[in-house]
Amino acid sequence: MNQKKAMLIDLTLCVGCNACQSACKEENHLPPKEEKYLSLTAYTALSKYNDLYIRRMCQHCDVPTCVSVCPVGALTKLEAGPVAYDEDKCIGCRYCLQACPFHVPKYEWSSTKPRIQKCKFCASRLAKGLQTACSEACPTGATKFGDRDELLNEAARRIATEPGKYVPRIYGKEDVGGTSMLYVSPVPFEQLGFDPRLGKTPMPMLTMSALSKVPNVLSVGGVMLGGIWWITNRRSEVQAFEASQKEEQTRQHEDKP
Amino acid sequence: MSIPGLPRMTGWRPITTVLILLGALAAVARFTLGLGATTNLTDEFPWGLWIGFDFLGIGLAASGFTIVAAVNLFHAKEYEPIVRPAILTAFIGYLLVVLVLIIDLGRPDHFWHPLVMWNPHSVMCEISWCLMLYTTVLSLEFAPIILEKLNIHSPIKWIHAISLPLMIFGVLLSTLHQSSFGSLYLIVPNRLHALWYTPLLPILFFISCIASGLSMVVLETLIFARDGRDILATPLRAKLAKLIAVALAIYFVVRFQDLLSRGMLRELTTLSYYSLAFYAEILIGFVIPFVLLLFERVRTSRLGLYAATVMVVAGFAFNRMNTAITGLEQYPAQTYFPSLIEIFIMLGITAVGFSAFSFIVKHLPVFEPVAASPRLRTKAPAGLPEPVFIACEREDLKPS
Numbered sequence: 001m002n003q004k005k006a007m008l009i010d011l012t013l014c015v016g017c018n019a020c021q022s023a024c025k026e027e028n029h030l031p032p033k034e035e036k037y038l039s040l041t042a043y044t045a046l047s048k049y050n051d052l053y054i055r056r057m058c059q060h061c062d063v064p065t066c067v068s069v070c071p072v073g074a075l076t077k078l079e080a081g082p083v084a085y086d087e088d089k090c091i092g093c094r095y096c097l098q099a100c101p102f103h104v105p106k107y108e109w110s111s112t113k114p115r116i117q118k119c120k121f122c123a124s125r126l127a128k129g130l131q132t133a134c135s136e137a138c139p140t141g142a143t144k145f146g147d148r149d150e151l152l153n154e155a156a157r158r159i160a161t162e163p164g165k166y167v168p169r170i171y172g173k174e175d176v177g178g179t180s181m182l183y184v185s186p187v188p189f190e191q192l193g194f195d196p197r198l199g200k201t202p203m204p205m206l207t208m209s210a211l212s213k214v215p216n217v218l219s220v221g222g223v224m225l226g227g228i229w230w231i232t233n234r235r236s237e238v239q240a241f242e243a244s245q246k247e248e249q250t251r252q253h254e255d256k257p
Numbered sequence: 258m259s260i261p262g263l264p265r266m267t268g269w270r271p272i273t274t275v276l277i278l279l280g281a282l283a284a285v286a287r288f289t290l291g292l293g294a295t296t297n298l299t300d301e302f303p304w305g306l307w308i309g310f311d312f313l314g315i316g317l318a319a320s321g322f323t324i325v326a327a328v329n330l331f332h333a334k335e336y337e338p339i340v341r342p343a344i345l346t347a348f349i350g351y352l353l354v355v356l357v358l359i360i361d362l363g364r365p366d367h368f369w370h371p372l373v374m375w376n377p378h379s380v381m382c383e384i385s386w387c388l389m390l391y392t393t394v395l396s397l398e399f400a401p402i403i404l405e406k407l408n409i410h411s412p413i414k415w416i417h418a419i420s421l422p423l424m425i426f427g428v429l430l431s432t433l434h435q436s437s438f439g440s441l442y443l444i445v446p447n448r449l450h451a452l453w454y455t456p457l458l459p460i461l462f463f464i465s466c467i468a469s470g471l472s473m474v475v476l477e478t479l480i481f482a483r484d485g486r487d488i489l490a491t492p493l494r495a496k497l498a499k500l501i502a503v504a505l506a507i508y509f510v511v512r513f514q515d516l517l518s519r520g521m522l523r524e525l526t527t528l529s530y531y532s533l534a535f536y537a538e539i540l541i542g543f544v545i546p547f548v549l550l551l552f553e554r555v556r557t558s559r560l561g562l563y564a565a566t567v568m569v570v571a572g573f574a575f576n577r578m579n580t581a582i583t584g585l586e587q588y589p590a591q592t593y594f595p596s597l598i599e600i601f602i603m604l605g606i607t608a609v610g611f612s613a614f615s616f617i618v619k620h621l622p623v624f625e626p627v628a629a630s631p632r633l634r635t636k637a638p639a640g641l642p643e644p645v646f647i648a649c650e651r652e653d654l655k656p657s
Binding site: 065067068069070071072073074089090091092093094095097098099101103105106107108109110111112113114195197198203204206207208209210211214217218221222225226228229232233235236 | 292294300301303332361362364365371375380381384385421425426436440441446459
């Protein structure tokens with residue numbers, strides 16, 4: 001599927017100008033003050049590790065954890081890549097906040113009709129054939145928008161041409177089953193606050209190992225319980241019958257003499 | 258002080274009344290001010306005390322399916338007298354849990370959405386369905402008790418006709434969602450502490466709920482069997498106690514086998530925030546009661562069983578709260594302690610549960626004493642509290 005969009009984030013090119021956050025805030029009509037962490041009013045933020053700036057935002061996973069845990073399907077993965085949120089379906093169970101391996105969704109705790117907020121991957125712009133607001137605003141090309149396959153090739157090319165400049169890894173290529181945000185970095189990702197415990201298996205597989213057994217439990221369990229009932233029921237019937245027979249025999253015995 | 262002709266005031270009544278009122282006020286605050294102002298929940302800690310309470314309520318209500326299965330499916334008919342108390346415990350437990358879940362939801366007005374908007378990949382969706390279906394099963398299993406009292410017999414026949422598939426369905430649903438509460442956390446291997454996170458979570462949740470559910474029924478037979486009338490004969494109760502011990506032993510073996518195979522036993526060699534919490538739950542809830550229950554003398558003594566089953570229930574509460582709270586804390590950087598409003602709502606709802614239980618057993622034929630000729634109630638022995646509850650006698654049920 002070539003339609004799938006992605007963004008390549010090259011940490012060596014980012015100068016920390018925060019233009020991405022400003023553009024994002026403008027696009028989403030959020031208050032324009034500069035923020036250091038993801039919040040209800042910052043769908044993207046730059047965190048600084050030594051001399052490097054790392055863009056945080058929703059990774060728009062290929063097999064999204066949040067989409068799998070949502071009991072009502074309020075979160076969906078769109079074909080073009082974005083993980084979209086439907087506030088009219090949301091019941092507010094907050095399982096997505098609990099489960100997201102990147103700690104992305106933020107909750108409107110102070111509202112009495114709370115919603116989650118997170119990066120929307122400019123889904124409405126993508127639908128019009130435009131690129132994301134942040135990638136458009138990036139002055140150095142540190143954030144580049146495009147087709148996922150092409151960007152993966154591009155990232156591999158950059159690493160291959162300048163092996164001294166990058167660590168040989170594209171974060172997001174296969175992590176948690178692949179994401180729409182691809183990172184290349186001059187230092188190992190573990191030093192930049194990327195969780196080293198997340199493997200390549202999509203997180204929803206962990207749940208599926210248990211959920212897939214539900215039909216078996218129902219069918220095998222139903223038959224087994226029914227069988228046990230039949231056997232124990234039969235046994236008590238037989239016992240009752242034998243008892244009545246014995247009683248009759250002794251009565252006949254007593255009657256004879 | 259007691260006034261002749263009026264029901265005696267016991268200490269419980271004012272306490273539960275105050276707790277229910279406080280809980281109601283707290284609930285009003287939660288609905289008018291929102292979750293942020295009234296709870297200590299945050300983006301980093303989106304689930305707290307209430308989820309722990311749900312685990313607890315469901316686990317303690319597990320007696321509903323274990324006893325029904327034992328008596329009506331496996332024909333252990335000698336346990337007939339505790340079927341109704343077990344069903345009532347489960348029914349109240351489930352209703353309260355559903356209530357807490359709705360309070361906990363950010364959008365309580367959308368609580369019905371899981372019924373029409375499905376996501377088969379979500380454990381939460383499976384749990385909502387199981388909760389709803391099993392609560393329906395429980396209400397059908399409980400309905401005959403009310404109908405008997407009202408002397409309406411035709412629906413009882415109707416319920417009786419479908420009772421076998423109904424009970425099998427109930428047992429299956431319970432098996433599923435008791436374990437699914439554990440499955441909820443399968444998706445957070447990077448957050449839940451390794452002492453609690455394991456792929457075996459659903460299995461461990463299931464085994465422990467059997468021990469705690471049985472302990473709850475044993476406790477009930479002890480509490481409500483005063484005044485010389487026993488709900489369950491001592492040898493039968495001792496046999497239940499033996500079953501609890503077996504469940505505890507299986508749990509202990511599976512839990513430690515799992516820790517060993519994941520190489521996490523080393524976590525227990527140092528005393529830390531987490532290992533202390535682990536020791537508390539495993540010693541109080543599993544090891545000590547197991548050792549106690551090994552002795553015939555404990556199994557046949559009321560006091561001994563009281564102690565052992567209270568410990569199982571307490572340790573079970575510890576285990577569920579550790580899974581839902583302690584294990585998810587990043588001690589000491591980021592911890593969670595519930596707000597007063599969260600606590601008041603939980604206590605208020607617990608008080609509603611206890612009041613509902615004692616109200617129902619007072620007015621409906623739930624406890625049927627086994628003693629063939631119940632002694633007439635005489636004066637309570639000096640120094641002992643007067644029995645709060647007097648078991649219904651069959652004469653009471655006859656239409657006058």
